[in-house]
Amino acid sequence: MSRPPFPTLPEKSETTVRPGKGLTFWPITGERMSSDRVKSTGNDPLHLQADVLVLGGGPSGAWAALAAAEDGARVVLADKGYLGTSGATAPSNTGTWCVPPGENRGQAVERRWQRTGGLADQRWMLRCVDQAYENLVKLSEWGYLFPHEDDGRLYIANLRGPDYMRFMRRRVLKAGVTVLDHHPALELLSNGDAITGASGVDRQRNRDWSVEAKAVVLATGGCAFHERILGATGLTGDGYLMAAEAGAHLSGMEFTGKYTLAPYETSLNKGLPYRWATFYREDGSPLLDANGEQVSNGIGEREKDIAKALIDGPVFARLDHAEPALQDWLRRGQPNCFVPHDRAGIDPFKDLFRITLRAEGTVRGTGGIMLATVDCGTGVPGLYVAGDAASRENMTGAVSGGGAVNSSWAIASGWWSGKGASTYARKSARKAFRSISKPLGEAGLRPAGNARADLRTAQIIEAVRAEVIPLEKNYFRDGTTLHTSSERLESLWNDVRQHLHTEGVDRVRSREAASITASARWSLASALARSESRGMHRRADRPGSDPAFARRILVSGVDAVRIGEAQISREGIAS
């Protein structure tokens, strides 16, 4: 290892970001420092310096922080919520795409690639299973308790969310990372050439923060458009807006047509138990498909029949195909799926219960920030991306990465982005912190026109949801409807950009509203551009796949949305 060491950071004096009164400096020493120790005086802004700043405390952010810290970088991780409970993984129980090394790996990748609508990239897939496997083994070595199979082998292909993320928090703190909980980022900072940090607000102490960093990793998750699903509270597309403001491209934003079954009015968007369900209409009669057969197994091809029926009226389910042994495994292995039933006094194996399909935006969709380099760089100097904030088309193309692929992707891309960011930080060490940084945030922070007090974030989000959530608009798409929705969102965006303005902690809400609106706009523009059906993008007016569309749809621009495209090579990694 013949790398130059990280130079010692100058303390206090050379700081130029947002000079103002009462800056509080906390030079990062590399020793363990949790947010509990980063307490400061009253409401004075918090100001930190770091080599690498990670935004987001889900799995990809945690792995990014670990990778950068292992490299010797001084790392700050800022999360909107709490590292350990934030994100879509912590409340869930997720499989991983776990393929042990060996000759079968190439075949497993090839088989999976066949299901991606031709948009995935086998080299990214191979290196992802490779890195994810290595890190899953690390987890076991570090002491995470995996279950054993009957033959005594460790089963590392499943992670229980609350335990996994609690474990990751401890590991991240042990690595000396400074963790800032409840510190949502509002915007990136730039010196004109490169990203130089981010700033936001400590929402529990109502004070501003900024972190000067030589590189920033966006691990802010996907955009769930405020759907009430597990983890969605923080998943509002903030990273997409920040990246686009910095000039990054997004890719695959049309792939937001993934929905998952949940008991009606609950947050439990976990499809696995419905593998053993049959479905019924409100009058108790079995739900029949076009061939007159009863619809069962809601996680396969039958999902479309259920979506159609849900547009017509209420649909009910019963897990009546689960044998007693399976019932026991489901209850013990997926206990949160049964919490709503137990609390409602329902036995889902015997009783009918009403269901819904929950929209999952880009969380189980595949769109996100385009990867420009193999170390998860965005093409914007100093800006890296990991997990659901990144496009997962390389891994899973036009179909959902579900829990499993996305989970391995979070591990692998987190790791690569952390390494990429720390390498970049080392290279740029000499010129860091010498130039004036400017904040890049616009919509929701700095209105282009007059602030309008009547413009409410909740109403903005409801208006967006009316276009991108209903099954009849977004599960089943067509050009005319997409066009109408797109026009409505242009008008809404104009209001947001021109007039939305809040102060203090409320800026978190206005940035979320702006990010959700922007994400929906990019999604609709991309869906219109993909004039065919592919994977979860179902166009009634273009029912088949068109070989000419076996390419990525790129989108960029904040005020003016621009569409581009990129060819996929099955062999090469686009860089």
Add this chain to the structure above:
Amino acid sequence: MIEIVSASRCIECDICVKVCPANVFDAVPDSAPIIARQDDCQTCYLCEIYCPVDALYVAHRAEGHFPITEAEVEERNLFGSYARALGWKRGKAGGTEHDPTHRIRVAAV
């Protein structure tokens, strides 16, 4: 959404204020935390399992208020029921080594 912070069970450790990813609670000096932003609750049930004394109750309804009395939650033994199902005790994690999910995944194929 979060419905109950049981004042009789709560030991005022404020762990829920810290761990809630949606920042639903506000700490109150010398008192149990209050549910300050109920509508932000994402119904993830994580506050329940982090609570060392099972003082929290999250109702299954994720959209809108779902009134339920503390007496009913006690009577139906629902305080801490998710933590028990996972194998978490007094706010401490546990139970992953007994997770039978791999059997479900084999059966699902």
